Amino acid sequence: MTTLDQQNSLDRGPRFTLRPSLFVPIAAVAFAAAVGLALIAAIGVSVPDAIEAFVDGTIGSPYALAASLNRACVFALVGFGFVLANRANLTNVGGEGQIAVGGIAATAVALYGHVADLPLGLAFILPMLAAVIAGALWGALAAVLKVKSGTNEVISTLLLSFIGVWLLYWCVQSPALLRKPMTSSATLPESLEIPDATQLPLLTGDYGFPVHIGLPLTLLIALVVGVLLAKTIFGVRLRAVGLNPVAAHRAGISYAKTVIVALAGAGALGGLAGALMLLGEQHTLKDGFSSGYGFDGLVAGLLSRGSIPGVIAASLLFGFMRSGGINMEMVAAVPTALVVVIQGLIVITLAGAALFIEKWERRT
C-alpha cells in the first residue's frame, strides 16, 4: 500500500499514465475520420479538397484557430456543468435551454440603460453575471421539481430546454422585448447589436485572432470545479448523494440542498456559456443562436467520464470539428448531413474506446 494508491481511490480523479487510455481514443478518432473520408469520397467530393477545407477551418488561419478555441470554451463550460451535476448522479441535459436563457439575460442587461458606460469592465461583467443567475435559476427549477415531486431531471431539464429556446424566439420576435426597432418590413427578428463596451475584450486585441477572455475564464473555472469536486466537503457530499442518497440522508447530508446546488451550478455554467457566445462572438441575439451547443457540450461531459481534463479534451475536439465542419460545408461542398454523420461516428467510436479501455484495465 502506498500513499499514491490511497490518493487515487479517494479522489476518483483522472490518472495520467501511458496506458491504452491515451492511444485508444486517438486511434478511435483516426478510425472515425477514415470512415468519414471514405464517405466523402463515396459521394464524389474530392477528399484532398475536403481535408484542406477542414484544416483551413480549424488551424488554417489565426482567425479559424481563435473561432475553434472560443467554441471549445462554450462546450467545456456546459461539459463542466454536466460533470458537476453528474457527480450527484444527476443528468443535466438542459444545456441548450440554459445557454438560451443566459444569452437572453446577457443581451437584456448589455442593452439596458447605461450598463455600457460602467467602468472597470462592469460593462461586460454585469451581463455575464446576469447570464449566470438566469442559467442557475433555470437549473434550480428542475432541481426543485425533483426534490419536491420526484420529477426525473432528465425530463425536466430537457423540457425546460425547449421552453428556453422558445423563450428566445419570443424575445427576438417581439418588439416589446428584445427585438430591435422595426424600421422597415425587412427588419430581421433579432436584437440590436450590443454596445462595444459590453462585448468581451479580446486577449490579444488583434481582430485577426479574436480569442476573447472567455478562454482564461474557462480554464479558471476548470480549476475551480476540479478543486470543488476533489478537495472540498461539498465534493464528497455530491458523491455520497450520487452513490447512495439513502445512506447520505442517514448520515445527515441534505439531499434537497445538494441536488439544488448541483443543478443550479450546472445551469449557471450553461448560462455563462450562453454569455460567452453572445458577448464574445455573436453580439446580436438571434433565434436559434444556441444551435446545438448545449447538446454538444452535454456529449463532451458524457465522453469525459467525470474528468475535468477529459471535458477539456472533448471540448477542444468538438470545437475544432465544428469549425472544420462548417468550412468543409462552405468550401468543399460536403453536405451538412455528412459532417454531422462524421461527428456522430467520432462520438460513437470514442464511447466504444472508453468501454474497451475499461474492460482492458479490469483484465489487468
Place this chain on the structure above:
Amino acid sequence: MISTSPAAGASAPLLSLSAVTKRFGSFTALSEVSLDLRPGEVHCILGENGAGKSTLCNVMFGVHKPDGGAMSYRGAAYQPSGPADALAQGIAMVHQHFSLVGDMSVVDNVLLGRGRGVLNRKECARQLAKLATDYGLPLDPNAKIDDLSVGERQRVEIVKCLIRDPQLFVLDEPTAVLLPDEIAALLQVCRRVAASGRAVVLVTHKLAEIKEVADRVTVLRGGRTVATSDAPARDIDALVRAMIHGDVAELDGTAASTLGLGKVEHVGHQPPPRGKVEALQIDGLTVKDRQGVTRLDNFTLTVDRGEIVGVAGVEGNGQSELAAVLAGMMTPTSGRYYLGEADLTGRSPKEITAAGVGIVSEDRHAVGCVLGMSLAENIYLNRLDEFTRFGFLNRTALQRDATTLMRRFDVRARGPGASFSSLSGGNQQKAVLAREITLPNLSCLVASQPTRGLDVGAVAAVYGHIREACGRGIAVLLVSSELDELLSVADRIVVLYRGRIMGTCPADPARKAEIGAMMAGQAQ
C-alpha cells in the same frame, strides 16, 4: 440422527466435480474443489460467509462457468450453458432469495416459465397435491404468494423445483429465514427427497442442521475444500475447526451460539442495577404503511442505561419499521420516542445523530454506507464537518483518525483510502459500528441485525464492541432474528409478532422454547 439412507456407501456419483476453479477478476472464489454427489444422499456444504459455497452451487447450476477443472454428470461431461440447460438436464436449485411473483397464485408461479400455450392449472394443482403427500409440502394451490408466510413461500420455491423431477436438488442457505419448526420441516423434506433416490445439496453454516440431516459434509474455507466427512455427527468438532480455522473451545460464547454449536450460554455482562435513569423511552409507536396496514402496533419499551434489550422475531414482523423510526428514516403514524428528556419523534437523522443515538441499520449496503466511497469517508460520513476548514476537506487528518479507528475496531483493509466495496462484510460492519459507537455524545445504540452475513470472528468482534459500549452506560436496543445470539448477549428480550409485542422475558436460554412459541404468534 444417524443416516439411514442407502447411499452412504459406494454407488456411482450422480455429479462429480474435479478440481473446479472459479475466479472473479483477481479473486479466486473456488480453488480446485473436488466433490462427488451420490444419488440418495444429503450432502451438506459447510463454510463461513465468503467461503465459496454459493459460488459452488452457481457453478453446478450453470450460472457461472468454471475457469478450470471438469464436471461430469451421470458419467458424461457436464458443461451447462446456463441455468435453463442445467434444469433441463435434471439439476434444480433453490436460491437464497426467492423469485416469486407476489401478486400471482401458487399454481401460476409454478407454471411460470413452464407453461406452453394454454395453461393447465388443474393438472398442475394435481401434481402439487401429489408432491404435498410425497414430501410433506402442503400448499394451497390457489393462495396468493403475498398472503403466504416466508416458510410457505420457500415451499413454493421447492415445489417449483421438484415438479420438474430433478435428479440433483441444490438448496442455498434455505434455513436462514425460517422459524425453528419450519427448519425441522424443511430438513424432513430434504430427507424424503434423498430417500426417493435423488441427491440433495444443502448449503448451510449451521452445525445443528448438519448433525440432523447430513449424510456427508464438505467444508469450504477460502474457496478450498478443507475437510470432508462421511460421518458428520461424529466429526462435528473437527468440521468446526476446519471451518473457522480455530478451536471450538476458544470460541466466544455468542459466536458459538450463531453456529448452533452446543448449548446456548448466557455470556451477557453483569445486569445493571435497576432504577437508573432510563435512556431510551419508546411510547406507543405505531406505523401504518401506505395501504393502511399496521406494521408496528403500539410499541412501548424503555431501555435503561447500561442495558441490552433484544428484539426477537421472525423478520418482517415490524422490526424494520421500528428501527427505521428510531433512525429518523420513517415518521411514525402515532406514538413518541424520547432520549432522556429529548423528544426525538419525527426528527431528521442528522438531529438524531446529534442527540447521541447511534444507528446500525439492518441493510448495511442500502442505508449504512456508501459502497463507492473510501473506508475513511465512510467511517466519518456523518462527521465530515470536523475535518473541514473553509470548505476544504483535510484528508490527511481524516485518514489519520480513520486509521486510529481501524486499529481500535480491527477493521482490516488495504488502508483508510481503500474503497468500501473492497472490504469483506465483516469489516464493513465493523467500520459502520465504529462510526456509530464513537459518536462523541453517544448515549443509546440501536443495532439491527448487526451480525447478518458475518463470519464467526466478526460476530464475536461486533458483540464485543456492543458489550463494551453497554459497560460504559450506553443503552442498547438490539434487533435480531438470531434468537440464540439474543439469548446470549441481551439482558431482556421482547418478542415482536405482526407488529405487536407478544411478550417480554429475561434472556434466559432455558426459556428458548417459550420465546420461539411467541415468535410464532402464540401468546404465553
